[in-house]
Amino acid sequence: MENLLPNKLFFIFFGGAMFLAAAAVEGNWCVARSDASTQALQTALDYACGSGADCTPLQPNNGLCFLPNTIQAHASYAFNSYFQRKGMAPGSCDFSGTATVAKTDPSYGSCVYPSSLRYVCLRDLNLMINLSLAMALFIGKKEDFL
Template sequence: MINIMDVPRLTLSYPIFFLLSFFLSAGKISMLVNAQSWCIAKASASQESLQEDLDFACRVVDCRPTQQGGTCHEPNSHVHHASFAMNEYYQSRGRHDWDCYFSRTALIALADPSFGSCKFKAGGTGTPPRVEKQNTWCVAKPGTPDNMLGANIKYACGKLSECGDILQHGSCFFPNTLINHASFVMNLYYKTLGHYTCDFNGTGIIVMTDPSYGECIYV
């Protein structure tokens, strides 16, 4: 039986119809529990929300690798530290889709988010679940250094017709961070030019949760 208190940062005011569909999606839940998947932070989430996610997860799991001197401290960013903590929580709870909810600030990834010396825990005994490619998106790994994020933006925008959405006054300009802008253009490249290739020199990762937010719509 699911304990409502175990659902990360889920408020009781949330629409009941969503809760019903959320908890009764047995096929999807089974798919995630039995196969490998990971949980990472949404690049567009605010620092305040990510700090709340980090505080919540770290009350349950060991977050020492994200502290100074730890293997996951660098890059020293909220999105990277929160991603590590979210994944530790997600894996420890059994990889149900609601374990990677965090008030819509998290994404379920189908590839290992580990980067450099920072290793993300994996669970499950099978391969990542098969998902229709049109229902996947490409985003930047949370541990990607700024110089590589900048290179990804330059490369993708050099191939695309335009990148106006991430420019000032564009629908995806805020939050004005490299990882947010890179994730948007990497996905645009992935869906329109990349033939569903999300590598970007090992800095891209495929997710099965829509990263769209507000008026910023991912293809």
């Protein structure tokens, strides 16, 4: 009889990947509010960069997110970095009312904003593989594994 285990594993793994892709359609990003004042954004940007955000991509010489060189763009990147590093904790995307949570990825060109979507997919990939193998063992016949 033909060994169907590889087919079972493929469908279980593929089905799990499709589930993760469907579950990860929405991400959360923290961005600067368009109605925030320049002064308030600058204060919040300084706080974010000094309190855990990765602001390296905003550096003028080789930062992938330096352009456009606007307070709005820089604050958005810094706010989001802080928000993601804090695990999207409640209140970590406020910055005295200058930020808001967005459902649309603000990344552009080579400036990639970290997101819950990316972290969840990578973290859960190992879990999905382990679950797929466990399901295959459960579904498969003893002879398939000898």
